[in-house]
Amino acid sequence: MKQVFVVYETDAWHTIANRDSKGIYTSKRSAINAIVKNHEIDLEEIFEDDRLERASRRVLEAEAKRIIRKELEMNYQTQGYSTNYDIEVWNVNDWG
Numbered sequence: 001m002k003q004v005f006v007v008y009e010t011d012a013w014h015t016i017a018n019r020d021s022k023g024i025y026t027s028k029r030s031a032i033n034a035i036v037k038n039h040e041i042d043l044e045e046i047f048e049d050d051r052l053e054r055a056s057r058r059v060l061e062a063e064a065k066r067i068i069r070k071e072l073e074m075n076y077q078t079q080g081y082s083t084n085y086d087i088e089v090w091n092v093n094d095w096g
Contacts, residue, residue: 001091001092001093001094002026002091002092002094003026003089003090003091003092004024004025004026004089004090004092005024005025005026005027005028005030005031005087005088005089005090006021006023006024006025006087006088006089006090007021007022007023007024007025007031007034007035007085007086007087008020008021008022008085008086008087008088009022009040009083009084009085010083010084010085010086011082011083011084012080012081012082012083012084014077014084014086019086022034022035022038022085028073028087028089031072031087032069032072032073032087035068035072035078035085035087036065036068036069036072039068039083039085040083041064041068041078041081041082041083041084042081042082043057043060043061043064045080045081045082046060046064046067046081047060047063047064072085072087076088076089
């Protein structure tokens, strides 16, 4: 059985009505990589104000990518941001 991974961008409440398809991928890794590379989550939502002032933007962006990747690898979704991402796994039968 094959699997495809469908990525959705959604709101803070993961509302189905506010869900936009962002792509279909053939592996979990490629779905996560696409989200991490193209996410619309503001750094201000991930880090506290004092952290934003002390670290460079490049360091914060790299750490944000690590945080987002870890969330997606464990839960197949991000949580707690105004823009979130869900990954649905669809099983595809080879019964053709």
